[in-house]
Amino acid sequence: MGFQELLCKRIDRGDFEQFERYSKDLLAADPKYGEVFLYALSLANEVSESYFKNNIMLIGGFGVLGHMIAVEGPDIVKKWRGSHDLDIACQTQEALSYVLREFASEEHQSTSLPDKKKAKFYDPTIEELLQKASTCEGDIYYPSNSKYPTRIRVGNKELKPRDFKTADVISVYDIPLSVHNKFGLLGMKLGVVTSENLPRPKDITDIYNLLGICERQGLAAEVIYNKFNDEEKGKLMDVFEHGDKTNNRYILINPTAMLIDNLCELYLEESMQREH
Numbered sequence: 001m002g003f004q005e006l007l008c009k010r011i012d013r014g015d016f017e018q019f020e021r022y023s024k025d026l027l028a029a030d031p032k033y034g035e036v037f038l039y040a041l042s043l044a045n046e047v048s049e050s051y052f053k054n055n056i057m058l059i060g061g062f063g064v065l066g067h068m069i070a071v072e073g074p075d076i077v078k079k080w081r082g083s084h085d086l087d088i089a090c091q092t093q094e095a096l097s098y099v100l101r102e103f104a105s106e107e108h109q110s111t112s113l114p115d116k117k118k119a120k121f122y123d124p125t126i127e128e129l130l131q132k133a134s135t136c137e138g139d140i141y142y143p144s145n146s147k148y149p150t151r152i153r154v155g156n157k158e159l160k161p162r163d164f165k166t167a168d169v170i171s172v173y174d175i176p177l178s179v180h181n182k183f184g185l186l187g188m189k190l191g192v193v194t195s196e197n198l199p200r201p202k203d204i205t206d207i208y209n210l211l212g213i214c215e216r217q218g219l220a221a222e223v224i225y226n227k228f229n230d231e232e233k234g235k236l237m238d239v240f241e242h243g244d245k246t247n248n249r250y251i252l253i254n255p256t257a258m259l260i261d262n263l264c265e266l267y268l269e270e271s272m273q274r275e276h
Helices: 003-013 016-029 034-048 060-072 074-078 093-103 124-130 161-165 182-191 201-216 221-225 230-242 257-275
Strands: 056-059 085-090 104-109 116-121 136-141 152-154 157-159 168-172 175-179
Touching: 003 016, 003 034, 003 124, 016 034, 016 074, 016 124, 034 056, 034 060, 034 074, 034 085, 034 093, 034 124, 034 136, 034 175, 056 060, 056 093, 056 182, 060 074, 060 085, 060 168, 060 175, 060 182, 060 201, 085 093, 085 152, 093 104, 093 116, 093 136, 136 152, 157 182, 182 201, 182 230, 201 221, 201 230, 201 257, 221 257, 230 257
Parallel strands: 056 175, 085 136
Antiparallel strands: 056 085, 104 116, 116 136, 152 157, 168 175
């Protein structure tokens, strides 16, 4: 990967010392996962200057983190829940080949999901900064079925070309981080459930943070609510009723009680209208 090139760009821009300090502070604050964000920035920096910049975006936890950065700034990375890998969506087979060729030290097909490859990334500059061995795992989603060349299956959701067109670009030290839009991420997070019929704890954390981001960006409860399909609305109510967010220190952008109450009232009103 090209973290060295990213550092050289920082020298040219005159903020190398600030960015180097930020990187070291991040690694100190999050020694378990901090390096993965540096891999994300390295990848984003190179992709942004490539032919495929509109065909590649982050989904999953780092997609959510991008939106958190948009409202709180890059220091929030030091406090978030962390993730051991990058989830990357490639719109085309060509974009996938570019990512594997330029960034992956090894890769293999997922045995569980047909539209996913698993890869490992290696960057000697990040390893030098860490002063220990370093690799980063990545799950790369792409269209694998020639009969459906624009379909990308991610769990029980599908990414379409419009999802890449509506990706949000978040600036981190002038590095453009392309991430899946908020409501697409919310749908993905609500779509993965455990044996308890609830999203995974880390996904519940992300759901609350995303709702807080929507509210912080001035979106009314009705606007947020109408972005969900019927199944997602029901899952959201389950999260509110059964998902424990008490003392969850990783919910960093908490939605207000008023927003949650308003979303619940909209669900109740809609349910009563259906009954009649």
